[in-house]
Amino acid sequence: QSVLTQPPSVSGAPGQRVTISCTGSSSNIGxxxxxxxxxxxxxxxxxxxxxxxxxxxxxxxxDRFSGSxxxxxxxxxxxxxxxxxxxxYYCQSYDGSLSGSxxxxxxxxxxx
Amino acid sequence: xxxxxxxxxxxxxxxxTLSLTCGVSxxxxxxxxxxxxxxxxxxxxxxxxxxxxxxxxxxxxxxxKSRVTMSIDKSKNxxxxxxxxxxxxxxAVYYCARLQHSWFDPWGQGTLVTVSS
Numbered sequence: 317q318s319v320l321t322q323p324p325s326v327s328g329a330p331g332q333r334v335t336i337s338c339t340g341s342s343s344n345i346g347x348x349x350x351x352x353x354x355x356x357x358x359x360x361x362x363x364x365x366x367x368x369x370x371x372x373x374x375x376x377x378x379d380r381f382s383g384s385x386x387x388x389x390x391x392x393x394x395x396x397x398x399x400x401x402x403x404x405y406y407c408q409s410y411d412g413s414l415s416g417s418x419x420x421x422x423x424x425x426x427x428x
Numbered sequence: 429x430x431x432x433x434x435x436x437x438x439x440x441x442x443x444x445t446l447s448l449t450c451g452v453s454x455x456x457x458x459x460x461x462x463x464x465x466x467x468x469x470x471x472x473x474x475x476x477x478x479x480x481x482x483x484x485x486x487x488x489x490x491x492x493k494s495r496v497t498m499s500i501d502k503s504k505n506x507x508x509x510x511x512x513x514x515x516x517x518x519x520a521v522y523y524c525a526r527l528q529h530s531w532f533d534p535w536g537q538g539t540l541v542t543v544s545s
Contacts, residue, residue: 318473318475349530350529350530350531352530352531352532354474354532360537361523361535361536361537361538362474362523362532362535363533363534363535364531364532364533364534367530367531367533368529368530368531374533406473406474408474408531408532409530410530414489414490415487415490416476416478416479416487416488416489416490417464417476417527417530417532418476419466419473419474419475419476420473421473422473422474
């Protein structure tokens with residue numbers, strides 16, 4: 317029941333830059349609600365990666381990770397890709413029609 | 429450091445009720461945050477279940493609303509989830525998390541609940 321659409325997978329060589337898109341609608345991202353990003357390493361719980369209207373990073377998250385938003389979409393960029401970045405990534409926002417949080421479909425990042 | 433820990437049965441019979449508890453340490457359940465549940469079926473994505481505030485206000489995912497009940501126990505600094513009339517489709521890892529403004533942080537480690545006879 318994911319309302320936010322992400323590509324199933326993206327890949328890149330070490331050191332490269334990859335981006336993950338998150339496409340929503342006028343009731344969530346397009347309505348101006350914040351977009352968050354989470355990283356989920358295999359077998360573990362998701363952890364907050366990017367949050368808030370300024371796309372801030374929690375303490376400890378490298379500045380290789382950055383977020384942006386435009387219209388009804390958002391993006392997560394990973395620069396200087398590292399082997400440890402291999403994980404699933406989810407976007408999340410609020411949906412005014414559902415009156416609750418919605419998650420993206422998830423993207424698996426593979427480091428070649 | 430805020431930590432959350434889920435607990436409850438790992439196996440629930442079809443048509444039964446799933447019951448989980450999330451213990452909170454490092455923060456008061458009566459602080460200015462909402463307390464949430466999110467689930468993830470095996471090999472699939474994340475689904476928001478709902479959230480509760482210490483005043484007992486709650487918000488539930490419309491797709492689950494008829495079967496979900498959340499509660500808070502201030503004396504034990506914990507909150508709970510009940511999901512009734514479960515089917516195999518409710519098999520998932522269930523996470524509890526603190527909702528700050530619009531983001532979930534931190535998360536519990538998660539607990540797998542299997543619905544099977």
